[in-house]
Amino acid sequence: MNPQHKTGDVILAAENISLSFGGVKALTDISLDVREHELLSIIGPNGAGKSSMLNVINGVYHPQQGQVTWRGKPRGAIHPHEAARMGIARTFQNIALFKGMSVLDNIMTGRNLKMHANFLQQALWWGRAQREEMAQREKVEQIIDFLEIQAIRKTPVGRLPYGLQKRVELARAIAAEPTLLLLDEPMAGMNVEEKQDMCRFILDINDAFGTTIVLIEHDMGVVMDISDRVIVLDYGKKIGDGTPHDVRNNPDVIAAYLGTRH
């Protein structure tokens, strides 16, 4: 792994986030920041609060305490579509695509925010709608080329194997040209070869578009290989934050993963 260009300013900062559902404390007093262009992984055992953290970042959950700051400005309680408009895109742990639509159409939905033609123009495919769709289609084709899914361009998503659906979901997320991309277990259930492909795509996205990526992943090998920084959660608390090397040698992290000897 290379680059010197990397890591710019903090673009998203979460301060003292606490989130609970009834009596269940999902997140307790968590602070973290995400720096521009970095590839940040969040790891932790099941139920550690990783997905909850992503959900807080893109506005699905609203924490009872704490403050999220986006590009230096404190952010109130927002909805996911507002987060999308800010430039935050994500993929889901369980794939959330339109199964009956083709790969191409699914990725086109990722361009929704970039289209401005009104309903009537779109229904008639006339004027602005036509011009826009052609421009957007070109962008989408670039993404298709980037993620090497040309062969399935016209295939309905429901007919694709799991690994490819994951890739289509990634395609739709980057179609929004996000500043910050949240990936929730993009490699779950994949074989070694598929994982390798996915790693390469994630690194390439990070490298080619400078997209900041926050990744949740269970495969330690993958996380340690591709991340610039790793944050470790356990029972809703942050127990580690640093380079892969630091985190691997952090006694708290080792204890959380391997258990301590008392």
Next chain:
Amino acid sequence: MEIASTPQQALPDTFPKYLLHHARVRPTRPALREKDLGIWQTLSWHDVEQEVRALALGLQSLGLGRGDRLAIIGDNRPRLYMSMLAAQCLGAIPVPLYQDAIASEMAFVLADAGAKIAVVEDQEQVDKLLEVEAQCPQLENIVYDDARGLRHYLNDKLHDIAEVLGSGRVLNDSKPQLFTELVAQSQAADMAIMLYTSGTTGTPKGVVHTHGSMVTTARNAAELEGLTEHEEVLAYLPMAWVGDNLFSYAQSLVTGFCVACPESSDTVMTDLREIGPTYYFAPPRVFENLLTQIMIRMEDASPIKHRLFHYFMEHARRVGTDILEGRPVGFWDRVGYRLGEALIYGPVKNVLGFSRLKLAYTAGEAIGPELFDFFRAIGINIKQLYGQTEAYVMVCVQANDKVRPDTVGVPAPGVEVKISDSGEVLFRGPGTFHSYWKREDATADTRTADGWVHTGDAGYFDDDGQLKIIDRAKDVGRLSDGSLFVPKLLENKLKFFQHIKEVVAFGDGRDFATAFINIDLSAVGSWAEKRGMAYTGYTDLAAQAPVYALLRECIEKMNRSLANDPRLAGSQIKRFLVLHKELDADDGELTRTRKVKRKFIAERYSSLINALYDGSHESAIDVEVKFEDGRSGRICATLSIMDAATFPGSAPLQNPSNKNLTDAREAA
């Protein structure tokens, strides 16, 4: 070699001269197509000339000169084909490599050829070359076509092709005559390409051809089939393979037709349909896959479609071939065929991308009669040819009205073929190779002083004057009772069953014949699905008892048919097993053109072969495998061994009716 001179004396004698010829005669005709961002983009002959000009001069600035070797590695991309041409314009020798070869295999070829520059497709290939950099000291520069992922590579050897094109354009602006002068220097006797043989035996050898042999062969073959500048072909087979070089490169340059490059290796089927080639080459396994796919999809079709399909296919089998070959057919049969064309054959051809197809070739392996009849019956003129890298493909080719599944046709124009006393096929003609690179000894072994080339294949001419190939001469053997054992023949017969993908037969010097089998995962998979059988993957499915029973049926069917042939009745397969992994070129079990490496497999799985002959019912195996990323791991499994019924022969075993067949063995 004397070749009858063609009336058009003005025709160019080298590929660079042909390029200038086309740029002058048909500047606006399409030469190369490539799909970019979902849209087919076309380069005219004028565009190609401009691009090759810049590329050639750019490569010259990087130090490529007359006699140097330029390695070319990647999928079929226009830029790679143009690099080949650019090298030839400089008088350098292009050396295309198999793009899926692992780094160590590439290192051998690069070092053996002494390649000075490599033009490669993308990061994947760059990574492989950098891995073996130390083993190839002569490799001074690596030029890549697709810059993706290479931004942070800090190696002085690496150059973006855009940079090379740029420096070439600058040079061309200052010396506009330079390129034309270089092209004028090219001569028919110059070495024009080096193609490495797949190497079923020993290390690969670089087969060198001259412009003269390639141009003449390509032109003869084009004239034979009446190919014109209006053909369209899809270049999808490895560039390192001689067939691709002839069909997608040389013939395009001698006739001026258009070559389309697939968008990616996974999209070939879609691209084929969009391009609708008029001229097509595919090895038998590709046609086999197509047929399997059609059959699987027809199984799932609605009952009406299903019945229509089978009704009209029956009709086509009866009269289709006669109609194709212009023999008299009754009026109502013709009407029926027309109706079938509208309802079934037309749509099937359309789905396959064969609607405009005038001519399809197949070669390399035997093709099943059913397969052959299917495609000819629906009106596709598929023919067999017999070729070798050493002959620049063309040794024998079938005439339009004399196409049979079990022969490979009559000698190609200008080629002489004879059978040696030992039963080996020899040829001589305009396409004969120049030499093996730096291997005078091997050249002399293969080519006699008067120009005859040993093919290493055992074969004979049938009554019709068509050549029949039996097997590699050295593979033809005998069972311990003296009866003939031709492994390839058994393997081919079995491979014609749709559930079987690959077979390796054993029996030379043994009491009876046995076989390793690879199932066809998609065909057996859908068969298993219909029966509600659960399986996790190849290894699991291959080991299941119903699958074994299915394969036993296939083998017994073959044994029954062998029993009718007195020469082969002895080589019925008595015992078999299904391998736990698919034979793979990465593990050295197949060549890059997917031919089985018999000797290697026999050594690697010797314990399994022993188990086939010692009567045991299962055997454990533990072998190392290589993954696509170059790492290796181990697969171990316990394989069961099954007996198959054999049938009594209809005639005495040792009464060979054909002298050549028995002689074939002595050639070994």
